[in-house]
Amino acid sequence: MSAPTQDPLTLSLSVNGETHEVRVPARKLLSDVLRDDIGLTGTHVGCEHGVCGACTILIDGRPARACLTFAVQMEGHEVTTIEAVGRPDTLSALQQALHEEHGLQCGFCTPGIVVTFEHYLRENTNPTAEDVRDVLSGNLCRCTGYQNIVVAVLKAAARMRGELA
């Protein structure tokens, strides 16, 4: 049994500013292609039905669920993953604040949260705690109870506004 969706296609994907040629079937999820075919394993797969938010990436700068997207849909679009945000020795302001405020425990949901708020804080420089909770409601975290994530996002926002060293 061979369905058309199983036949590999050659795709050219732009991820984190680099072009990747991959041969994958049309049915292959973007989350799986990023992880298996491009080797970017920071995008985590927690539910594969769009609820948990662990796989959140940016498509043309807007947050999206990689598990609800086929890689084949991404030709002509720019994909940004957690790997483009900071490195262990050069954390972004948000990542640094999450570290300082203990805004993560197991870390599985964290890349999705970082990607969500890297985008959000660019457009919303002075959010309230309530705003942050509202946006964060798209990302499940089973470990922290969210409180320290909220504190960290507010701290990062303050730093990005230059109000906090």
Place this chain on the structure above:
Amino acid sequence: MSDGFTEIGRALPRKEDRRLVTGRGRYLDDLASPGALHVSFVRSPHAHARILEIDSAEAAEMPGVVGVFTGRDLDHMTTRLRLAPPIEGLQPTELTTLPINKVRFHGDPVACVVATDRYLAEDAAECVTVEYEQLRAVTSIAEAFAPDAALVDDSLSSNLVSHQTLSVGDPAARRAEAHRVVEARFALHRHTHVPLETRGCLADWDDGRAHLNMHIGNQVPHPLRSQLASRLGLSESQVTVMSPDVGGAFGQKIALYREELTVAALSRHLCRPVRWREDRMENLMSAAHAREYECRTRTSVSETGRILGLELEIDEDFGGYCFYPANYMARVIALIMTGPYRIQDYAYEVRVALTNKCGAGPMRAPMAITSWVMEGTIDAIARDLELDPVEVRRVNALGPEDLPYKMPTGEILEDVTPRETLEMAVAAIDVAAFRERQTQARSEGRYLGLGLCTVIESTTYGSEFYKSAGIPGSGHESAWVRIEPSGVVNASVGLMGTGQGYESPLSQAVAEGLGVRSEDVTVHMGNTDIAPYGMGSRGGRGATAGGGTLYLCALKARERVLAIAASMLDLNDAGGLRMRAGQIERMIGDDWQKVGLALTDVARRAYLDPLVLPEGIPPGLDFSQSYDPPAMTYSNSTHACEVEVDLQTGAISIDRYLVAEDSGTILNPIVVSGQQQGAIAMGLSGALLEQVVYDSSGQNLSATLADYLVASPNELPEFEILHHHTPNRRTPAGIKGMAEGGVMGAIGVIANAVSDALAPRGVTIKRLPLTPQSIRALLREAAPSSMKRTQS
């Protein structure tokens, strides 16, 4: 908290954060394994059915499929799991690796498809045809115990898989002489753990060495290795378990599951790496469930609310399979039920039922219902006698003069502070002011409630506890500490973190014992060839058992280091020496002064110039230590919570939440606060939203995260935490352990708060979860018939 500690108690940020926050963590599914095969399990659509025939011919011919394996195949490759500990009232059970004759719940795995990729494996799994003969499903405790109930496990005499009773003192006499006998009921619903990372494993059989490398996120690598070796007929030298970063576990990643054993057996059978990652539906349906209990208390009380005697009945719905002895969780609940209160006349009866649901296992605070039952009972007494619930707590609470306190079950409470945390919480919440606000609000038609819940949290189970409770197992832990020739410190322990953040606090325990900076210590965990055999992470044992053992091991290392240093300084002994931040210091006059000798110098001598070491001191700096904690250590806390219930919608909003907690000496306050917040969140999420739902035919109706609801930040409050630190005098450094009490307290306090809010409407919470629908149903039931008519 001082005790002169310099490293223990530091707010040291977590060492693992930098990799995790940048997406550079390595979780199971991030491990590359070129050429690995992928599996997909065929699962039962029925709750209870005989397997008549499995037809895999079509699936076997599909693209990429390497093979389809059934319970019969696996029975040749693995041994069965027999659980028959010598526990009175526990029926022995035996499980095949995959079911052969019968499925026992919706989602039970009946066959395993192996293919070259996951998509192809799933395609083929859909084409495996299984012919079933459906049987009547047992979907509740009442059905399980009915005289004509279908047998869930055909080899047992009944569905009552475990039954224990105990009576201490004379509860019946206390009932006869009581001012009042107060009865209360508590039904906790079925939960599941929902780690964000589902289960999975990568088994890599090395045929030349006849060795299995098992990559798997697991809390207890060594016991898992023992299980794997035994079930595969291998020696423990032939299995290495490697646990990478783990995306949460909460008790779900302890047992060797049938799927994991299947994957390991197939890797060996096929001589190929084989991997499995379950999807979320599988995780919600068939990983492990927890917490489904029905409890009843009967309390004999005096006029002042003093508890004279307590009788408890616990029934547990254990699901279809025993991956743990069936008495495992429920009996601990019964053992610690009296918790913070002075009660000596006590009886319990614990019954565990097999049903056609997913098997139960421990979930963060396996004894979670305990505090709700005890504190709900206290509130029931207060309601019944029209007393202030705070006063009823006061007249019964253990105070310093009662300690050490032997509970009626023989468990010893010492260095706990339940009365102190109660008073801290009561003062912080200002109960009198709340009552005024509550009265005012009621006059405006708004329903506010205040709940209290005092928790005695059993944290670290020593071997003595297991022995006296008749549970097979040990509570000890093992560690090694090595100072390398360069002076850096490596250490290891048998724990395996699954997100708690062990790396900083455990390095602090080593650093404190040895006299170095925590930053210079690396703690290695999760690889059974590197770590010493330990009992792993479960309960709240990480700090006491893991941290305690590392601390003791580091003290041993320090003694050697100082002995060598003394000889290097031409001193007779190390009496006047200590080490701080890796520098040797000597007491001169009343001051500790650096002497220009560092750990690096000592290490160089120990490794590279051993001939000049003092007589009797061997070369190298390599230490190991095991430690068995006391029978049980306890932390304690009091939770307080203010809620408002909207009568029109049934919605509950939490206006304030605080906890006063005493978890003894804490290794790292950052990590402890995270555990406190996370545990409360998990308790509230469970009490308010989560629920595994089976219909009357045993179909699981909560198999997505849109159906099994986990709290988002919008449902959770800010947590205020008041600290109280009473060291345990019997553990290394006074450590007590923690991380589960928050769940216990949250479940009890929210139920009590909602009962308080709805008291004027005649509603008492006897059943969780507290969804808007369930609150509305309670209000409708309680409403006078005239109101029902107008509402309908």
